[in-house]
Amino acid sequence: MAPKVDPVQSDEVLPAHADVVIIGGGIIGTSAALFLAQKGIRAVLCEKGHIAGEQSSRNWGWCRKMGRDPRELPLIIESMRRWAGLNEATGGETGFRQSGLTLPLTLSPGQTAAFIATFAPQTAGPASGSIQITSNASNSSVAVALSGSGSTIQHSVDVSWDASTPAASGYNVYRATQSGGPFTKLNAAPITVSTAVSP
Numbered sequence: 537m538a539p540k541v542d543p544v545q546s547d548e549v550l551p552a553h554a555d556v557v558i559i560g561g562g563i564i565g566t567s568a569a570l571f572l573a574q575k576g577i578r579a580v581l582c583e584k585g586h587i588a589g590e591q592s593s594r595n596w597g598w599c600r601k602m603g604r605d606p607r608e609l610p611l612i613i614e615s616m617r618r619w620a621g622l623n624e625a626t627g628g629e630t631g632f633r634q635s636g637l638t639l640p641l642t643l644s645p646g647q648t649a650a651f652i653a654t655f656a657p658q659t660a661g662p663a664s665g666s667i668q669i670t671s672n673a674s675n676s677s678v679a680v681a682l683s684g685s686g687s688t689i690q691h692s693v694d695v696s697w698d699a700s701t702p703a704a705s706g707y708n709v710y711r712a713t714q715s716g717g718p719f720t721k722l723n724a725a726p727i728t729v730s731t732a733v734s735p
Contacts, residue, residue: 542628544587554580561587567618570625653682660686 544561556572558565561583572579581587599619601612619632641649653667665682706726710719 541586541588551578551580554578556580557582561585562590563588574625662686 555577556568556579558568558579558581561581565581565583566587569579569581583589599612599615601609601616604612616634619630620634622630622632643649662685663683667680667682669678669680670676706728708726709722711722712719
């Protein structure tokens with residue numbers, strides 16, 4: 537369910553002149569219009585439906601830092617800085633909140649900060665990793681070692697089907713670990729009942 541979006545009243549008459557025309561009233565279009573207006577540039581924002589009524593009302597543009605291409609990080613860092621000031625800039629409530637450890641983090645002497653890191657190995661067996669903490673102090677870099685053991689998750693599937701007409705002499709059951717195969721035959725001989733269990 538999408539959050540309630542404050543309605544924006546459209547102008548009844550288009551302006552005779554504009555320096556910039558922006559198509560699309562999502563986060564990108566509205567942000568562009570806001571920053572152009574702050575610089576005294578006359579912008580017209582055109583939207584086919586409702587301002588912030590589509591995908592932008594259900595996501596946070598460019599805030600996610602994890603799993604991104606490193607080339608995107610400068611944009612994301614600037615986006616986070618801009619999001620933090622949007623309530624004040626617009627005089628409204630955007631709903632944006634930051635939680636957890638926000639970087640960069642400045643600590644006074646004797647001050648501490650705690651955070652939780654989840655170490656989730658993706659394969660079975662021993663695994664290791666590290667978190668690198670860098671500062672402008674004399675001992676500027678500390679590596680925190682992580683180690684653990686991944687486990688294999690056992691899966692089972694109950695398979696049933698309607699017997700074909702005329703009756704078949706037996707069925708073979710195949711399994712794949714990814715969509716489209718390759719497939720492995722599970723039974724040594726044709727199954728003559730209409731239920732099988734995959735180990």
